[in-house]
Amino acid sequence: MAESRLIHDRYRLEEVIGRGGMGEVWRAVDESLGRSVAVKCLKPVGPHHDASFSTVLRERFRREARVAAALQHRGVTVVHDFGEYEGVLFLVMELLDGRNLSQLLEENAHEPLPVDDVVEIAVQVADALAYTHERGIVHRDLKPANIVRLTDGTVKICDFGIARLGENIGTSSRLTGTGIAMGTPHYMSPEQIGGGHIDHRSDLYSLGCVLYEIATGVPPFDDEDAWAVLIGHRDTVPQPLRVHRPEIPEHVQQTVLDLLAKTPDGRPADARDLRLRMTGPRGLPAAPAPSAARPAAPAPLPAWGRRLTGGHHATATALRPVLPDHTAGLTGEWTTGTAVRPALAGQTVRRERPTPSPEALAVLAGRHSAGLSLGRLGRWEEAGEVHRAVAAEREHALGADHPDTLASRYEVAFTLSRTGRAEDALDGFRRVADGRERALGADHPDTLAARQETAYVLGLLGRHLEAHDRYTEVLTARERIVGPDHPDTLRCRHNLAFNLSRLGRLEDSFRMVCDVAEARARILGADHPDTLVTRYEVAYALGQLGRWTEALTAYREVAAARTRALGADHPDTLAARYEVGISLGRLGRAAEAVDLYTALIADRTRLSGPDDPETLRARHGLGVNLGRTGRWPEALEQARDISTRRARTLGPDHPDTLVSHREVAVALGWLARWPEALTVYTSVAGTRDRVLGPDHPDALASRNDEAHCLEQLGRHEEAVELYRRVAALRDRRAH
Structure with a gap:
């Protein structure tokens, strides 16, 4: 378009007089009528958008331009014309002085x-x-x-x-770029x-x-x-x-x-x-x-609000139950409850709890929503701080078992589960479940949601048998109350199938997750995010069963469907692409995996930066597959840089940091630099012993790495002794 200053055989662009997020505004001359005009040229649609998106955008532009052109008022800018030239949408308006x-x-x-x-x-x-x-x-x-x-x-x-x-x-988030x-x-x-x-x-x-x-x-x-x-x-x-x-x-x-x-x-x-x-x-x-009364002095912006940042960080949260909004229609039964005060002369005296004002409740509801927004951004520590404060104020105003108070307590527990405090989260969810059972009943959907989160956290803690029992109880209740095909029932069955795989019941898990995928496709649609989450789990189960060719096909189908439904840059789409790379590596197609991870790293870096955990995860995948293709110097360089970045952002003892540290040792070994490799292996093993315990599977694997390295250095007696220690620890763990 810049090469030809004349567009549409009519409008001659002379100079740019403004730029913005949607494009450029040019001073131009309408050569047909001999008048000065302003021409707004919208940015071309990027190559990462599919054809259907471009079609929708163009149709929406034309519709909105017609609306604007129909407005005739001295206070509204006149729109003369609109169209498309060489792929660029343009709008012709009066030139304002x-x-x-x-x-x-x-x-x-x-x-x-x-x-x-x-x-x-x-x-x-x-x-x-x-x-x-x-x-x-x-x-x-x-x-x-x-x-x-x-x-x-x-x-x-x-x-x-x-x-x-x-x-x-x-797909508006793809237009705004921020969500x-x-x-x-x-x-x-x-x-x-x-x-x-x-x-x-x-x-x-x-x-x-x-x-x-x-x-x-x-x-x-x-x-x-x-x-x-x-x-x-x-x-x-x-x-x-x-x-x-x-x-x-x-x-x-x-x-x-x-x-x-x-x-x-x-x-x-x-x-x-x-x-x-x-x-x-x-x-x-x-x-x-x-x-509505206004406070005499304005309330300052909350301290936690000043640290919020814009941007979009979505996670695969389709399995998380969406709680109803309890802030609307509060009844006197909840807002005029009683509270016990100290007894006088041996009497139990009760007083009425003051009814909170609608304005106060609205402020708390807004802060609760702000906490949810922080969670959606992945800012779990700050979200927890907000929810704890709101929970305390709601409990004071409404009572401990009010649904709003329990909703805030639920979110507190959820943030704990996302910040590595699983034991605290478990206690929180149990308390919420008990409170909801008292307030709402054992079969209320919110009570069951809390019970289900209890099962989820038990799984995080590795207590899969207990998690299995909780999921089974919730599933039985959901099937009885809302039926086998209700979305909440299917969500529970999905989680149960996931937990079965962690119990080693791979075939049972695979059958159940296939059933859930079929049901969700039938009820919600083939490209619904929940359906795609389950299809993703089908692919995972196929990989667990060693059926990597089928897993690769399934992951590719999920990635394509998520691109259509969520956009190419959505985190869930990128997660599916990552798993495609895993499958390619497992099938010995490392060169293809290198190409895939290279493109994925570019997208992750563009969207989240070079130090984002998911960017580093993709780089780790690249390094592994560089090694598989024999490019060990490059693999070593990748591993060292990733290890340094993970130590800085996640901490030196984080499991992902230690995985990268170990990858440094692997590359050193393949380059026959065994003394350096031994130093790294020993360091990783010592950290895992300290953090996880000497009989943890990862710690034992590290000691095996160390023994193998000793063998390569000709230190056979030390290697044999270390192998014996590992075998004894494994035997003790098994019994």
Whole structure:
């Protein structure tokens, strides 16, 4: 496109006048009509997107461009034309002579605009929004950069429709690249952040953020960290504008604060209502504040919120039960419970527990959701900190056995299971299960979910027989209550099949997981994430049975299906590709595995960085297969670098670090550098003895490595003695 300045045989591009996440804006001339225009060129779709995705994007672009072109209002940028040229989507708009609000603030050294200007901008934007909202069109990305003030004082909104390209495609995370709802963090409404229903009042909230910024010089929630800003929108009452700027009229302050209400119902009813309220004493009286009380002093952004970061880190969590939202519709039975106070003169006196306010419960619900978001990002330590704090406050406000309190306790236990504290997690899940049984009943889905997590953690602890018993109990209850094909029942059967493989019952595991895969495909669809998780487990079972050719085919099918359903960059897709490499290596096709891992490492590095555990795992796979192809110097270099990085990020005693350390020794041995190999083998064996115990299978394997190395060095008596010690430890462990 850059080679030919004339596009569509009509629009001559002259200079770039703006760049953004969606593409470039050019000053251009419409040679057919002889007028200056602006041409917005969207970035081409990358090669990692499939053809169906490109088709959906183009169709959505055309639909949104038609919507934008149909808008005819002095406050909305006119769209003249749209189309596609050499694979690039473009939009032709009127060329605006002015500055957007972001530029105005920048040019004014981020000093606020005059109050009269703020009111005038608010009135004009309100008129434009009233026009578009009455036609059922919501902008979704209103921000200073999308509001332009022309040299004659006219204010126009830009990018109607185009801002919504990432919405409702079904693969929107591949457009945004972050997994965060479409929008700009400083101006997003709470319902946008939470993925809730979006209507015209979301635009009003975003406008409130814009007005707050141009009136005070700073956004209502200002932090370098995107997730901290998002949580501020959801949980924190903004400071009154007059704290920043005392001369702001009270009616302007109140109207902007009302626009920033956490719930849509607390905001002005529509944009026309907003226009009247902003004029205040000069027009109609300002509307009264919403009934929800505002604290006298604004609540600070929680300390844990300041450490949040943007980005997307998904894990294969399809097996995790989704708990219902208990925050809606709380009954007096729960909110007016009793509590015991110290007895007086031998009497037991009970007092009523104060009923918590809806606002307080909403804040706790928002913090609970923030904890869940941290978990989805893999920030389990911080998620646990949030859930523990919320659990304590919910217990104080609602009682120990209230469903909300137990939901928070459940999440605390879940974070413990994800941070290596399995014993603590087991105790937590057991307490939650007992509490839910008392409060909800033994057969309630939430009670069974907690029992099932108990079984999962027993498996983490290697207590597979106990886990088997718990899974069987839960499965029996689920089949009785909701039937054999209910998703919760199938989830339990999947977990039971996984546990059977850990008990060595490989054939039983394989049969059960095949049944679950068939049932999930029939009920949920062949490409549903849960179906693909089970098909992934089918492939794993085939590998365990030594049927690697079939396993390879199964893993490849899962990888292809996940690419279609989740996207090429989704962590679950990448995990399936990793297992394809394992299968290739097992089949002696190491050269193909090297090519696969090389590509996978590039993708992992691009998405998560060079030190991410999954990037390092892929590099480990590459190193192993470099060795299999006889490229031992390269394998040694890989192993040393991975070992160093894992020691720095995971710790020197982490199992993965020790695996990489051992791989260094393997490569040294193949290069006949046995004295160096012996030093490394001895170090790994000593660490495993200390961390795992001398009779742990991994520790015993390391001692065998050490003995083998002694043999290679001609130190046969020492090797024989070490082999005898290993045999004795194995025998003791077996008995």
